[in-house]
Amino acid sequence: PIFCWEIVILIVLLLGLNRKWAAQAERNQECSDSSGRMKFSQHEIRMPAMKRGCHLVTDKILKEIGGSLVDYKLGLANIFIQHTSASLTINENADPDVRKDMETYLNLSVPEGPTAPWVHTDEGPDDMPAHVKSSLLGASLTIPISHGRLALGTWQGIWLCEHRDRASGRNIIVTLQGE
Secondary structure, eight states, X not given: OOOHHHHHHHHHHHTTXXXXXXXXXXXXXXXXXXXXXXXXXXXXXXXXXOOSEEXXXXXXXXXXXXXXXXXOSEEEEEEEEOOSSEEEEEEEXXXXXXXXXXXXXXXXXXXXXXXXXXXXXXXXXXXXXXXXXXXXXXXXXXEEEETTEEOOOTTEEEEEEEOSSSOOOEEEEEEEEEO
């Protein structure tokens, strides 16, 4: 079956409009299947540059997707970071010391500097350790949606873990699906 965003892109391409607009039209679209029950929507979120460490970003993500999220009674949210030197995880949302301790653990677990065993050093001494940390924590999260809300536990929050010393902003894609 053809989804709504495929139709939008097809029309854009047939009319000769630029591909960048077509790609943007594909994002931030809400679609349903032939039964009218299953919906999809996708949001691209540009996060500002952040210092190295673990950052609580739940509120920023909810601000960007909240208008669509409320329309889902049951579903899944996939949250994906489009980078190889930053990661996403779910953890403590109340005590900021937990984020500091996690950063300490990651730095102790993954060596950095001239004595580190890494071959890939073209982008600086923090680059390969950032790739390792990103692989350990992961680039995506799947969170249940229940009654228009992310079904996070009381003390759970979404963290963006920045593993570089001088990173630029980060792109996050959130895809919502459900009824």
